[in-house]
Amino acid sequence: GQNIDQPTEMTATEGAIVQINCTYQTSGFNGLFWYQQHAGEAPTFLSYNVLDGLEEKGRFSSFLSRSKGYSYLLLKELQMKDSASYLCAVVDSNYQLIWGAGTKLIIKP
Amino acid sequence: GAVVSQHPSWVICKSGTSVKIECRSLDFQATTMFWYRQFPKQSLMLMATSNEGSKATYEQGVEKDKFLINHASLTLSTLTVTSAHPEDSSFYICSARGGGLDYEQYFGPGTRLTVT
Numbered sequence: 001g002q003n004i005d006q007p008t009e010m011t012a013t014e015g016a017i018v019q020i021n022c023t024y025q026t027s028g029f030n031g032l033f034w035y036q037q038h039a040g041e042a043p044t045f046l047s048y049n050v051l052d053g054l055e056e057k058g059r060f061s062s063f064l065s066r067s068k069g070y071s072y073l074l075l076k077e078l079q080m081k082d083s084a085s086y087l088c089a090v091v092d093s094n095y096q097l098i099w100g101a102g103t104k105l106i107i108k109p
Numbered sequence: 110g111a112v113v114s115q116h117p118s119w120v121i122c123k124s125g126t127s128v129k130i131e132c133r134s135l136d137f138q139a140t141t142m143f144w145y146r147q148f149p150k151q152s153l154m155l156m157a158t159s160n161e162g163s164k165a166t167y168e169q170g171v172e173k174d175k176f177l178i179n180h181a182s183l184t185l186s187t188l189t190v191t192s193a194h195p196e197d198s199s200f201y202i203c204s205a206r207g208g209g210l211d212y213e214q215y216f217g218p219g220t221r222l223t224v225t
Contacts, residue, residue, distance in 0.1 A: 031212055042202045042216040043153070087153070091212045097143075101152040 002026045004100035006088050011106045012078055020073045020086050020103045028093020034062050034073045035087040037102065043087055046073065075105075083107045112136055113205050115217035122193055122224055129189045130220045132203030138183035139205035143214060144176075147200045159186055193224040 003025045012018040024032070031050035035043035049055055049064035049071060061074040073086055088100040112135040122128050132142060144156045157173075159165035159180035167173045177189040186205075190197055200221050204214035 033213065040200070040219075040221075042219045044216070045213060048213060095212060096158070097212070097214060099153055099155070 006100045009104045022088035030091035033089045111215040113217040119221040140208035141206040142186040145202045
């Protein structure tokens with residue numbers, strides 16, 4: 001079966017750095033997305049990785065290792081508005097998005 | 110670019126009635142649209158995938174006769190919740206893909222349905 005694992009909940013302090021991990025076992029791989037979802041709102045796109053390595057975009061970076069079936073989302077200089085759920089999703093061999101359950105990130109002052 | 114709208118943003122209906130939710134891609138042609146449901150504090154649950162001009166593919170456990178999906182054009186898909194019950198109260202979100210090598214799903218803002 002297909003499986004995406006990410007921690008259910010994480011807590012971090014304003015101004016700090018947090019890393020949210022995602023491991024996957026899917027039938028095929030055509031890229032991995034990270035989305036941010038605030039409570040009561042639809043998900044918004046953060047990043048897309050299809051090649052190994054780190055992609056940096058402002059305070060957010062996303063890393064991928066295809067051989068390990070592993071990705072992480074790194075958030076720097078955390079702000080209170082970063083409190084949200086972060087969803088990892090993999091594009092499988094049928095070009096369908098397989099979603100993780102999401103990681104709820106709580107930022108404390 | 111790649112804006113998806115949903116209408117209505119929230120709706121309250123009585124048990125036994127039907128509700129239609131519209132999903133539109135405003136600035137691109139959506140070859141594939143997806144409908145999700147999300148209960149409070151839970152993850153997204155894919156309900157169905159629809160391609161323009163063909164029947165929707167429903168996920169296991171989703172009643173196709175209860176959740177009617179029509180993807181009549183490249184910019185519009187509708188979800189009709191028929192004979193709604195209180196347990197259908199949820200956040201319904203659509204997303205759209207433009208096709209080709211663009212795998213990103215562009216999400217609508219969601220529709221909050223409350224069935225009384």
